[in-house]
Amino acid sequence: MNGSTRRSLTLGLGAALAAAAAGRAGAGQAADEAPVDARKVIADVQALPGGIDELKAVEINGLKQWIHVRGADRRNPILLFIHGGPGSPMMPEAWSWERPWEDLFTMVQWDQRGAGKTYASAGGLGPQPLTVDLMLSDAKAVVAYLRQTYGREKIFVLGHSWGSLLGLMLAHAIPDQLYAYIGVGQAVSGRLNEEVGYRETLEAARRKGDQAAIKALEAIAPYPGAGPLDLEKLVAERQWDVALGGMRYGQDHAPEMPIWSLSPDYTEADLATASKGELESVMALAPQLPAVDLRSIVDYRCPIFFFAGVDDRTTPTSVVERYFTSLRAPKKRLFVMEHAAHYVVDEAPGLVLLDLAREVRPLAP
Template sequence: MINGELCIKVNGVKHWVRIAGAEHDTTPLIAIHGGPGGHQWILEQTGGKLLEEFATLVYYDQRGCGRSDPPADPGEYSIDILLDDLEEIRKALNVDKFIPLGHSFGGELALEYALKYPGCVEKIILEGPAIGDWDRLAINQIMSFISITDGEVQWKLRNLLQGGAPYTGRNGAAWGLVDEQTTMAFSFFKKGSYEKLVEISTDDAPRVGNEDMKEKIQEVPFSNLTGRIKAIESPVLVMTGLYDGNTGIDMARDVYRNLPNGEIEIFLESGHYIQMEEPEKMAEVVKEFMIK
């Protein structure tokens, strides 16, 4: 591998890819971002820089996200398509085995990839993983907002839980009810983290969000991912922030408890973005896991 940016066209879509730390010649970490509809910018500007000091790190933006092109058909999004995109990128990079580094929704994709292509995965690293249960995610996010609000806002948030299932999508309304300070407390533990996010959100930062992608992915029925991962034999590191209001520590715990060969690291001063709030510790934990 050679450091630098690439454009890799797979399944008719041009994907932005960047390689860093190639000089270390390690089993590549391929970073899989969250969302659906996120990108790699935050990792690149924060914890990723420390990982590049000892590991070969491959960043890529998923189809329709960040610096990658959208598919010609705005409905051409699914878990299977995203997994196939990743598999074709692996082939294009001429990599036999790699270590998926999945954040949030990217953690779900990393686990699904390991189930579909077990021979291509050496180890797996997850940061605040989602589990493909969109109702549970919605409830978790609404309850997290309730825990840090009061008065009329909290009452309105509680009302979002009334009326029975399905809950998927109600968390979108919750985000619309809270102010910037509450959003900061929901996503981060340290007060300076939100300022850091604003600092790196420069004019050249990629756009965030893809509603077409989000809508299609959330149509997927409950897939019992936490039950199915019992078949994963590769070593898995689960990292979770104690104050993660997004996917939450409970989802990380349930992933860990169902893994045959897993370990868990709880970051006591992080929310959903360990890569931003405790990058030095994250790098240490990842490095130790890679050399085991």
């Protein structure tokens, strides 16, 4: 879940979007002319003449799953983005930040099993029960598909939030297929992430003197506890995490749905089912996450890069920093970003891209 309506692609596009959102024509437009189609404007601005732009469903482990492959130069290395959630696709909001990245990488957005367009086209989660192992198998299959279809020996993988668990497991399992792994909002241990995130969110509420937040958070203690993850408590913790700026820096709400509604990649049918897919994915996978603990895996045979927001309390930066010191890799680097929380790629997309251009992109020929 990310994106920001603050960042327009151009001043002209910003005016067009504002006009469309207001239900009227753009500045200087005659009253009898048709209203601006904001999705078409975005698609036109982001056209890639001579590049690659493929939105398609491909068969992954017996289920048609949607990917969008975009890049300004077909010779650029592939970067697969594994989105978070579970069930929260990046594809419908990537238009708000991704275009400059497409000058350096061939970007691949993948709607996982149970998410976005894949959930919509499958009419649900698919025939198999959602498990962490199945999702990891899907991720491996997507990497294999991209390497075979586009003739690449290796690719880059970027995992965000829930997707960072899959991404780090990929880096350990198939290092010879990756130029590097990039973790953003990196999760390390399902239970530890929840324990520290809850504690830091409660501390933030106390510093702010927010009595409503303090009362609500204290009411769910102990969280997450020793047993299975309680989904009602999870929702309560996340509500205050968002409200106190631990999800998006300086914001107390989640703006993704308005951004999704402007995506050229999503139909109305996709939008209508996206939230349902996320809910069902969370219900299926969240109870399994406390058992996922990667702290014992410290040896990697591909380069590892982490990007963390100073204010991230969803996958707490304090946890990532401790884990980073313990891991061993041919090359490793931790970037801690000011004025950012959990969604670093769209909170500071230019700074992240600058670091990728300097440190990561040169690893590919």
